[in-house]
Amino acid sequence: MILFKKVAIIGIGLIGGSIAKALKQKKLCNQVTGIVHHKETIQKAIAQNVIDLGTTDLTVVKDADLVVIATPVETTIDIAFKIKNYILDKTLVMDVGSTKLEIVKAFDRAFRKNIEFIGCHPLAGSEKKGVDFSDGGIFNNSIAVLTPYKNRINAYNFNKIKNLWQSLGAEIKLLTPALHDKIIAKTSALPHLLSFSLLNTLPKNYFKFVSSGFRDTTRIGASDPQMWNDILISNKREVVFALEDWQKEINKLKKLIQSKNQSHLKKYISSAKAKRESI
Amino acid sequence: MILFKKVAIIGIGLIGGSIAKALKQKKLCNQVTGIVHHKETIQKAIAQNVIDLGTTDLTVVKDADLVVIATPVETTIDIAFKIKNYILDKTLVMDVGSTKLEIVKAFDRAFRKNIEFIGCHPLAGSEKKGVDFSDGGIFNNSIAVLTPYKNRINAYNFNKIKNLWQSLGAEIKLLTPALHDKIIAKTSALPHLLSFSLLNTLPKNYFKFVSSGFRDTTRIGASDPQMWNDILISNKREVVFALEDWQKEINKLKKLIQSKNQSHLKKYISSAKAKRESI
Numbered sequence: 001m002i003l004f005k006k007v008a009i010i011g012i013g014l015i016g017g018s019i020a021k022a023l024k025q026k027k028l029c030n031q032v033t034g035i036v037h038h039k040e041t042i043q044k045a046i047a048q049n050v051i052d053l054g055t056t057d058l059t060v061v062k063d064a065d066l067v068v069i070a071t072p073v074e075t076t077i078d079i080a081f082k083i084k085n086y087i088l089d090k091t092l093v094m095d096v097g098s099t100k101l102e103i104v105k106a107f108d109r110a111f112r113k114n115i116e117f118i119g120c121h122p123l124a125g126s127e128k129k130g131v132d133f134s135d136g137g138i139f140n141n142s143i144a145v146l147t148p149y150k151n152r153i154n155a156y157n158f159n160k161i162k163n164l165w166q167s168l169g170a171e172i173k174l175l176t177p178a179l180h181d182k183i184i185a186k187t188s189a190l191p192h193l194l195s196f197s198l199l200n201t202l203p204k205n206y207f208k209f210v211s212s213g214f215r216d217t218t219r220i221g222a223s224d225p226q227m228w229n230d231i232l233i234s235n236k237r238e239v240v241f242a243l244e245d246w247q248k249e250i251n252k253l254k255k256l257i258q259s260k261n262q263s264h265l266k267k268y269i270s271s272a273k274a275k276r277e278s279i
Numbered sequence: 280m281i282l283f284k285k286v287a288i289i290g291i292g293l294i295g296g297s298i299a300k301a302l303k304q305k306k307l308c309n310q311v312t313g314i315v316h317h318k319e320t321i322q323k324a325i326a327q328n329v330i331d332l333g334t335t336d337l338t339v340v341k342d343a344d345l346v347v348i349a350t351p352v353e354t355t356i357d358i359a360f361k362i363k364n365y366i367l368d369k370t371l372v373m374d375v376g377s378t379k380l381e382i383v384k385a386f387d388r389a390f391r392k393n394i395e396f397i398g399c400h401p402l403a404g405s406e407k408k409g410v411d412f413s414d415g416g417i418f419n420n421s422i423a424v425l426t427p428y429k430n431r432i433n434a435y436n437f438n439k440i441k442n443l444w445q446s447l448g449a450e451i452k453l454l455t456p457a458l459h460d461k462i463i464a465k466t467s468a469l470p471h472l473l474s475f476s477l478l479n480t481l482p483k484n485y486f487k488f489v490s491s492g493f494r495d496t497t498r499i500g501a502s503d504p505q506m507w508n509d510i511l512i513s514n515k516r517e518v519v520f521a522l523e524d525w526q527k528e529i530n531k532l533k534k535l536i537q538s539k540n541q542s543h544l545k546k547y548i549s550s551a552k553a554k555r556e557s558i
Contacts, residue, residue, distance in 0.1 A: 123490035143488065173488070186481055187489045191496040193532060194473050196551040201521075201528040202465055207558060209422065209452070210466045211402035213499040215558060217470040220492040222555040225548040232536050232544065243533050247526070249480040253472060254522050257511050265511065269504040272475040276501040279486060279494060 001167065003160050004029040008064035010079055012036050012045050012054075014125055015096050016070030017134025020050045022168045025136045033060060045131050059086045069095040073230035076103055080110040092157050093117040098184060098227075099234040100177035104149040116157050119147040119177060121184070122170060127223040140169030147177040185238035190246055192228060193239075195221030280446065282439050283308040287343035289358055291315050291324050291333075293404055294375050295349030296413025299329045301447045304415045312339060324410050338365045348374040352509035355382055359389040371436050372396040377463060377506075378513040379456035383428040395436050398426040398456060400463070401449060406502040419448035426456040464517035469525055471507060472518075474500030 007023060009016045012034040020032045034051035035058060036042060042054030061067050061083045069076045076095050087093070093115060097103050100119045107117045124142035126133070144165035148158060162172055175183070195218045202210075232239050256265040286302060288295045291313040299311045313330035314337060315321060321333030340346050340362045348355045355374050366372070372394060376382050379398045386396045403421040405412070423444035427437060441451055454462070474497045481489075511518050535544040 123488065126491065142490070145488070183485050183488050187485055187493050190477060190480070191493050193529070194477060195496060195555075196548055197525065197528045197532050198469060198473060199551040199554040200532075200547065201469070201525045202554070206462050206466055207554070209402065209424070209462050210558060211421065212405065214466050214470050216495045216498050217474060218551075218555050218558075219495050221551045223548075223552065225545045225552060228548050229541055229545045233539065233541060236536060239536060240533065243529070243536075246476065246480045247529060249476045250472070250522070250526060250529075253476050253479075254519065257515060257518060257522075260512070262508055262512060266504045266508045268479065269475055269502075269507050272478040272497075272500045273502065273504060275478040275481070275486070276474075276497050279489060279497075 001163070002027065002029060003164055003167070004066040006031045006033065006064045007066045007068065008033045008035055008061050009051070009068045009070055010035045010058070010061075010083075011069065011071035011075075012041055012050060012131050012134075013070065014129055014131075014133050015122065016068065017045065017050045017131040018124075018136060018138050019068060019070065019096070019168070020045075021134055021136035022139065024049065024052070026167055028164060028167055029066070033064065035060060041131060048131065048134075050131060050134055058083050061091070062086045062088055065091060067091060067093045069093065069097075072227045073097045073099050073103065073234045075230075077106040080107050084110045084112070084115075087111070087115050089114040091115055092153070092161075094120050094161060096120050096122055098188065098231045100147045100180045102234040104147060104152075104177045108150060108152060111152075116153045118153045118158065118161055119149065120161070120165070121145040121147070121180065122165070123188075124170075127220050129224045129227075137169070139165070142170045143173055144168075144170035145173050145175055145180055147175055147180050149177055181235050181238045185235055185242040186245075189232060189235065189239045190242050192220055192223060193232075193243060195219070280442070281306065281308060282443055282446070283345040285310045285312065285343045286345045286347065287312045287314055287340050288330070288347045288349055289314040289337070289340075289362075290348065290350035290354075291320055291329060291410050291413075292349065293408055293410075293412050294401065295347065296324065296329045296410040297403075297415060297417050298347060298349065298375070298447070299324075300413055300415035301418060303328065303331070305446050307443060307446055308345070312343065314339065320410060327410065327413075329410055329413055337362050340370070341365045341367055344370060346370060346372045348372065348376075351506045352376045352378050352382060352513045354509075356385040359386050363389045363391070363394075366390070366394050368393040370394055371432070371440070373399050373440060375399050375401055377467065377510045379426045379459045381513045383426060383431075383456045387429060387431060390431075395432045397432045397437065397440055398428065399440070399444070400424040400426070400459060401444070402467075403449070406499050408503045408506075416448070418444070421449045422452055423447075423449035424452050424454055424459055426454055426459050428456055460514045460517045464514055464521040465524075468511060468514065468518045469521050471499055471502060472522060474498070
């Protein structure tokens with residue numbers, strides 16, 4: 001099912017590359033153009049059958065009916081302002097960033113009224129980075145959160161975006177940008193903060209004693225610093241709230257360990273276990 | 280290579296069952312007897328070829344030349360006092376608990392001088408529980424920490440225990456019981472505490488938005504509550520120290536997020552990433 005004629009994807013990394021591959025594999029559009037920062041990515045992405053055409057020139061967005069911005073959050077905002085004058089009327093813009101409120105507000109400022117846009121956040125990916133890890137199947141059985149804002153997308157286009165994500169294998173969840181950021185601060189930022197801080201609190205000579213539990217718990221600690229810097233800074237308010245809630249939780253747990261009230265501690269662990277098993 | 284004649288393993292769960300299976304598969308002894316708490320485990324463990332004989336009677340330790348205690352930490356200490364009068368001279372006792380100082384001190388009190396013992400902690404296993412998950416291969420490429428205490432094992436027996444773990448595929452690390460507990464509080468207790476608290480800080484209706492990062496980070500949050508209650512309580516001092524160090528680390532990270540000094544935050548994440556990639 002052809003949903004779009006020409007799709008331009010800005011940023012052919014793990015997520016941008018995976019969307020490109022999936023669009024081509026599932027024949028959801030006629031042509032995928034990759035707009036990249038480093039020239040060398042073009043040849044690689046074409047050779048790996050990720051994109052049809054590649055360029056470093058942002059002005060080619062004028063030929064697209066769908067523009068996908070798949071760069072770190074702060075770059076996404078910069079790019080919106082850089083491309084706003086090239087985009088033709090009726091073009092649809094979407095992004096895939098992990099923070100939504102700051103992005104959709106910037107899009108609202110950047111794009112004139114007859115350019116439509118929608119913020120999307122596919123809950124897929126890994127700590128890996130770059131086109132080499134792109135995979136058209138990563139959205140299978142994942143969740144795609146859509147965060148429409150201020151009537152900046154009409155029902156017809158909204159439906160096409162829904163179709164796109166569903167065709168990629170994702171289940172759709174609708175959230176306001178603000179609620180998205182609140183939830184993601186807890187479900188995604190916290191596990192990352194916890195991994196970063198656990199890795200940084202461990203003395204160097206202790207690393208040879210880690211086992212699979214430590215390894216799994218800190219897998220996402222190897223995530224991209226620029227990407228995570230942007231996510232944390234652009235969602236600072238909710239991230240700090242989530243961190244403070246979690247600090248209270250840790251204090252509660254510390255008191256349970258110190259209190260020798262083993263039945264309360266066991267209950268606390270049992271509650272965590274039940275929650276983990278419910279996922 | 281036959282290292283022992285008759286091995287009695289008390290507790291045929293994930294670790295006890297895995298040791299039993301590996302001993303049999305690698306023919307490291309003539310006979311493995313499982314001593315279990317619930318009668319029903321006997322038939323299952325024999326049917327799954329985990330043990331040769333099974334019983335609920337602790338007095339059979341008198342027939343063994345190696346006794347392995349593979350129960351939660353507090354139970355291990357209880358059992359030492361329960362079996363001390365049945366064990367014959369020259370029998371060797373080892374345990375596999377995740378806390379060492381409290382256990383070896385209890386063994387030192389419980390066992391008369393001509394019973395030898397050594398504390399062991401195989402850094403292997405998973406959040407799964409019970410004989411059904413036992414697997415003779417889980418020690419392959421793992422680390423076995425040995426914590427000899429106060430000359431309570433001679434060189435000949437120490438060498439046999441080293442051979443045993445090496446035959447099971449583990450690399451040996453020697454630590455004092457106290458240093459073991461200090462290291463493990465950081466490498467193992469912290470990731471568990473972090474998983475428990477992350478699961479318990481997440482509102483119920485947020486769970487449908489978790490992705491693979493959250494899932495991996497909290498895998499060990501489904502660990503056995505009794506086992507982890509015992510590990511935390513028996514190593515309380517070091518666990519609380521480790522938790523407090525980590526709380527300082529989280530505060531530092533929070534300040535970096537709040538400060539808007541993005542180069543410091545990026546450096547912090549890069550340092551974590553490098554550490555994770557070094558494992």
